[in-house]
Amino acid sequence: MSDLLLKLAEAVEFGKVDKNAPYPPQLKGQDGASELTQQALEEGALPSAILQDALIPAMDKVGQKFSENKIFVPQMLLAAKAMGAAMFHLKPFFQSGDIKSKGTFIMGTVKGDLHDIGKNLVTMMIEGSGWTVIDLGVDVPSTKFIETIKANPGAVVGMSALLTTTMTSMQDIVADVRKEFPDIKIIIGGAPITHDFCKQIHADFYSPDPQGAVKYLKELAA
Amino acid sequence: MSDLLLKLAEAVEFGKVDKNAPYPPQLKGQDGASELTQQALEEGALPSAILQDALIPAMDKVGQKFSENKIFVPQMLLAAKAMGAAMFHLKPFFQSGDIKSKGTFIMGTVKGDLHDIGKNLVTMMIEGSGWTVIDLGVDVPSTKFIETIKANPGAVVGMSALLTTTMTSMQDIVADVRKEFPDIKIIIGGAPITHDFCKQIHADFYSPDPQGAVKYLKELAA
Amino acid sequence: MKYKKLVIDNPQDLLFGLAPKPVKTPRGLEIGGGQVYSELNFTLPTMSINENTIKEVNRHYAEIAEGALQRALDLESKGVVLEFETLLEMTKTPQIGIDIVKIMNDICEKYYQKHGLACEIRLTPNDLREFERPALQRTSKLLEPMFELFDKGSLAGGDLLSIESTGGKEVSDSALMMCDIKGMFFAMIVLGVRDMQFIWKKIVEVAEKNGKIAGGDSACGFANTAMVLAEKKFIPRVFATMVRVISVVRSIVAVEEGAIGPEKDCGYEGPFLKAITGIPISMEGKTAACAHLSPIGNIASACTDLWSNESVQNIKLLSGMAPTAYMEQLEYDVRLMNVALREGKASASLLKRLLEQSDIYTDPQALVLSTENVIRISKKLIQGDTYIENAKNGALEALDIIEEALASGQMKLPEMETAYLPLLRADIESIPANESEFVEMMLPVLDQSHFILSEYGL
Amino acid sequence: MKYKKLVIDNPQDLLFGLAPKPVKTPRGLEIGGGQVYSELNFTLPTMSINENTIKEVNRHYAEIAEGALQRALDLESKGVVLEFETLLEMTKTPQIGIDIVKIMNDICEKYYQKHGLACEIRLTPNDLREFERPALQRTSKLLEPMFELFDKGSLAGGDLLSIESTGGKEVSDSALMMCDIKGMFFAMIVLGVRDMQFIWKKIVEVAEKNGKIAGGDSACGFANTAMVLAEKKFIPRVFATMVRVISVVRSIVAVEEGAIGPEKDCGYEGPFLKAITGIPISMEGKTAACAHLSPIGNIASACTDLWSNESVQNIKLLSGMAPTAYMEQLEYDVRLMNVALREGKASASLLKRLLEQSDIYTDPQALVLSTENVIRISKKLIQGDTYIENAKNGALEALDIIEEALASGQMKLPEMETAYLPLLRADIESIPANESEFVEMMLPVLDQSHFILSEYGL
């Protein structure tokens, strides 16, 4: 890998968004993910190589460190921001078909439920692993999920629920979605959810943490 | 009600089985349920009246006192024994059709489960309320339930389970029984059982205690 | 802030079961009057709430109250508080909530009349306003059903009124995840304080009109969430500690507006509030492990007046329904404290010391809850002239306490944690004491699509 | 009986965390050596065990061990015992049980190697023999799989071996419901003692062969069942108290045969066994409310060395899986005791007194567990020449203690309860000390279709 890509990977891993960003202190004044991506493109690096060789491995590392409790969420969020800054420059190549997203992931907290801290973490990590994420927010009804799936054929759907009373809302939404899209993959999570519940409502996958979802999606895309 | 029936009711209520029985001390030396039933029959009391006016009200009272924590199980057991002593003399009239049992109740602890203390209490109280009880014991498989139902058409079935791992055995047995007898009434109980579980496995009734079962059966028979 | 002097300024006087301003309830509990009572919390198992299930919903609450009170009675309890924290549907359609209060209150009344067991219901409607994004804190139509529930629910038997209000949460949600302490100050000490003034005036009004008790608020969405996140190792414990300390300044506003306690359980501001204002409090620790894991299992009870389990679903355990089992656990915890109180100050103080020593140096969140440190921090929390100043002083004092414990070797923290200490100090010190200056400083860096300043009177 | 003198004869020396004969485990726990450890118990949620579910069964046990040890680690635990009490299928097909031991032991080993957390598995196969009715206590084919599990399960990592053996249960089941104390004597002191001698010789053999620890037995089916029934108000508490006291004589046989502790949790004979033999014990109280309600929530811990939750299903609470939540609760209970021990005898004794005073006069079952009464009764339990005599003396002493507490007004019991006191005394006094005389006396009144004398060497 070129020096530049190595530097870019480092910038993402440590959450250096751009030159002006104050974080992390040890990279103060240096180029950030934004500048380094631009430079790489100018030097003729393939957009797909930038993504595959620098950005995604960097986010993998971040995910790994997070799993091992070696960093806190803010560091992960900064890395995600840096990744976002890099992606901004790569976007045109997605549209032109030069790079392919691994797929589209549609995520929401189910109807009646406002808890989104967990959901936000999940979307962030999935985004970091190379998926295009559409975040529907909280209190999301069936109709909105269905609409969005229609507009994004082949997408994978994720749902979060934190209340025992909205678990049944999750069950209804899964059923509604299944009726229209029998083969769609649905993954679910949230503190009260269990393996058993996942089976019971005929969702495809449950994970107690975002890492599990990332792994599952990786296998799906492979 | 005649004096004799009053006395009989008292003997049952306080668990005086027969003249020789040492319990309860305050009735020492007096006639017990056995003698009093014989006397009543000799004096021409209708067997059904003996049952309806003396024995069942006495057991009702016992059940009531037990519900209100005014007596312990041994007192209830003694009452049940006294009732049994009386029933011994009434049995011929059941066979001849002079009195009708409220129905037959088939009870067992399900396959894999050996807990029977609770089950025994339930059968005892149901017997005391005028039902003919067939106790299949513990560790009872579907086949045995089905056999017994075949031999006793129209019976109501009761099942008990105390282990989380035998709850599923209860579920299977209910399904097996239902397949052969779609309309049979099944009531279930035991410490880990809940209303929800009852619905889920399509049993007809759940009660956390014997009294609830007695009440339900009373309504069934009415 | 109204308070200029601590009501309790000696750590030894900050003790479980004893509050300078005890609260008497209609059925005769004297909270803070010399003994600790259990506060049982509970919720529905997995199910939805709608016309088809409403009978079942009601059955659950009746079963919970009946099971818990029967157990409390069997254990010779001296009295119990049942907290009824409503779920969305019960507040949106207040009649649902009111009916449940009535069902449970009838059971309380039965146990009171028949057995003399004193039981009170704490009614805690959930804050509906957060359903609108950005939230309309003052003008939302959703305030109507909320206050209908406060009003009619209190008349139906909700003798203690509480809420976990969410003013400022629009900002704190992301500030928490970014460990942005300035954002947390803005969320809690600017927006939160202003919203507390607004909402608690109204709650106290209802309480006074109906002759009920305005209990208190707790910074659940802020401080409790911070603790849960820290316990998951998502954010530093030292950051969660800061959030907890500054939450005092937010929650005390309820008392300024007329709340008289018992404070609510899940924000852990209680000990500070008790020291500053003298009102009785509710806390939760090990016996709330059903609701969230915690680093303050024992120390949380050191000076509490009610002892709570935070929440447990009405599901079946091997012994019986979970709320019944938790009732038992709370009662035994409380018995231990009460037997110590009965023996006298020496025994009670020793038990308190053991409860404190058990946890104090295992986590900075525990450290700041030792009664000694509570007094130290509380003094700072009332020293300044503005809410912001007070929160700053309190947080800086807590930082000092943490650093002292580290320096003395009594507490150990990994470098991942200690790295945050200077950052936090610098950030906190950079906050201006003046509200408008602070608002000016923060507005440019906040996502203003998430909140509406005018809904906070700004 | 082997014991003629108490190892501990001063109530003050009967204290949590300290046993005269501590037990050291391979991973370095020193049970009874100066601190109390948690003993976590757990079981499956509603599900069956068969080929189709076995993967899921294993997943549950892995999840339980992983969740519990992670939590213990986070709480800076000093060490933990995980009790694996098998369910029918796991003993019938021993490989299932052995695999689960292995799965959990690997997790224990990981936490030990990586973090130094000492965790041991107590393997408690269920007594299969009761599946045959009447039971073939000595000749049953079912002994084979049971002992295969003891043998290979201990090699797979079940370092502590225990059982809740059921000899005599055929008689006690109905004796319990009839409050027939003579029947209980026959069940426990004739049949039970003989079966204990038989089964524990074999267990100790396995332990010695494999270099493992023979823990102990507990009269679960007798004394625990009696407590549960009394708690349901089905039988008198004073009767359950008698059952508990005489169960000591049954359970001590394990020690006579070579068990060295820790005794098992759920029969509550522990304190007496500790006084008489000096071995460390396990007890359960308030934090076992998940498994059964109890009248001895605090007092049960007064002199325990392990503190157990008896059992909880692996189901989800709001905080996480129930075994994880109970791990936390146990750890905080244990921390309190350990911090008192660290402070020294004075603090520990005071905490013990509070734990005792909390419950002592609320129930006769609690009364006999105060360390003072434990010593008083234990002295009587070893005074005679036969097991029956010892059980009689112990029970009569307990009756005296109850009557004294009633006479002094310290304890109050309803007339329903006190009515049983003279009946119990008369019945107990009528029991001959000589075993064959007693057998002769009982045979005519027992339903002999329920048990086979020769299976007990009679």
Ligand code: B12
């Ligand atoms: C923070 C919080 C809040 C905040 C929410 C802030 C926000 N923007 O999300 C506020 C204060 C607003 C709040 C409100 C309420 N809450 Co709340 N809340 C919590 C709390 C303390 C923490 C939740 C949290 O954020 N955890 C941290 C995150 C990171 O964890 P997580 O959500 O579990 O997500 C992780 C995994 O589950 C997974 N995951 C999550 N989603 C998905 C999806 C997929 C696809 C995958 C793969 C993985 C995955 O990955 C995440 C990272 O590891 C919990 C307590 C608890 N023990 O969980 C109560 C809790 C969930 N709330 C509760 C209640 C009752 C409420 C209210 C009704 C309170 C009230 N009466 O006012 C309201 C309801 C509002 C509504 N309708 O939703 C109860 C639920 C009880 C029940 N019956 O279910 C809890 C359990 C508190 C309690 N112990 O009583 N709450």
Ligand code: B12
């Ligand atoms: C006594 C007892 C035993 C005795 C049983 C004696 C007997 N002849 O019944 C013995 C010692 C033999 C025993 C053995 C075992 N037991 Co067991 N046992 C208990 C205990 C302590 C009390 C049960 C009891 O009798 N309660 C009193 C009766 C009156 O109550 P009840 O049964 O609930 O019945 C009432 C109601 O439920 C209702 N009812 C009952 N049935 C029905 C039916 C109908 C139709 C209706 C309407 C109502 C109804 O009415 C009754 C009166 O109110 C419980 C603990 C507990 N908390 O329940 C454990 C318990 C049930 N046992 C348990 C276990 C694990 C076992 C063993 C596997 C132990 C082992 N490892 O060795 C074995 C299993 C044997 C087997 N395969 O069945 C666990 C179950 C865990 C799980 N996963 O489910 C429990 C919960 C103990 C614990 N806390 O861990 N046990």
